[in-house]
Amino acid sequence: MAEVSATEVEADPVTVLLVDDHPMFLEGLRGTLLPQEGFHVVGEASTAEEAAALSAGTRPQVVVLDLGLPDASGIELTRRLLSDRPDARVLVLSMSDDDDNVLAAMRAGAGGYLVKGADRAEILAAVRTVAAGGAVFGPRVAARLQSFFDSLAAAPGRQAFPDLTPRELEILDLLARGLEYRQIARRLTISDKTVRNHVTNIFTKLQVNDRAQAIVRARNAGLGTDGAATGASGEG
Template identity: 45%
Template sequence: MTVRLLIVDDHAIVRDGLRGLFTGADGYLVVGEAGDGEEAIAVARRTRPDVVLMDLRMPRLGGAEAIRRLRREAPDIRVLVLTTYDTDEDVLPAIEAGATGYLLKDASRPELLRALEATVRGRAVLAPAAAELLMSRVRAAADGALSRRELEVLTLTARGATNRETAAELFITVATVKTHLQHIYAKLGVTDRTEAVAVAYERGLLRGGQDR
């Protein structure tokens, strides 16, 4: 079986390097390349890859939203994230969007090939940093604790900031802000931002009172 690959990265030199890597690898065929999420979706429609190697921070359309749209259009496509970033703003939205695996660009060639083999089989593959972050989030969710970033989002929300204003302040996307808010609601047992702020003040998670 030959695995059909689509390489998505906004840096041509990275795409060239990956294409060169798979040119000499048995069982893999690069069927397309894309420089951003919008182009990735268009190329995927034409080439029908088995696996997409997806960067995250790209112009026009980022990787997480591209993953969500690809998975919606073609649920059988596997997506292996290959990125430089391992923060919660990158890892969590990508996994929630439907990425099969998450690997960092400092991975060795054997590590990448092993990750691809696992991805083809539908097995989750996580870089150690990403796995540690997810485990810490699971533990935090179990005891209801908010992460540092969630507290930042909640603090700005309490000050009346919109999702767009919060995103600009924290240098994250609006979609990521919404994801954080959903996690906050779940942990606090509320359904909207007004309740979240009120409960946070009651529990002492926010300071200064609601009339600040």
């Protein structure tokens, strides 16, 4: 039998499912992948339900998905896809580089996270890397992660409040600085409701009844010391 050299054998293309609820973005993403050798787009979806069905039917190697879908978050979809198909790989392509979203995507099992606006070469390289089992994060996301972990290492309240998550500790520090819930939401680019949910968890873990008690605990632990405002508002 004649031997066949590696150069004579074309590698199978990476099969990709695209998930985004913006038709123009889907079209642009399709246009990025289709002209390239080594990629095969097996389907497109605009909802989580549609994506789950297509993933089960077409079994793509990589699912490229947005976080903001009309019927479920991309985080929930990532968990669902990987629960149904542990061999699948997920690459998040989102407008958000918020720490919470990046870390939630990582915990859900995403193999990569890029911010929309990444160039063609970056997207193609990320799909290849994720398909091969690697992890990839765009420059903006990597910078945010580095800043996030650096802040954790320097956080004065980490030892005082070991039960708090990094985000809860950050919010407690901002509360201790005198910021209102709306200001915290704008600062962290999250919703007011998300801030209030975190504050509820903080109260429970600190075993305090209101915001004023939480602020006292926080300031005693060294949080909110840089120009902290005096007095607490009636919120919370």
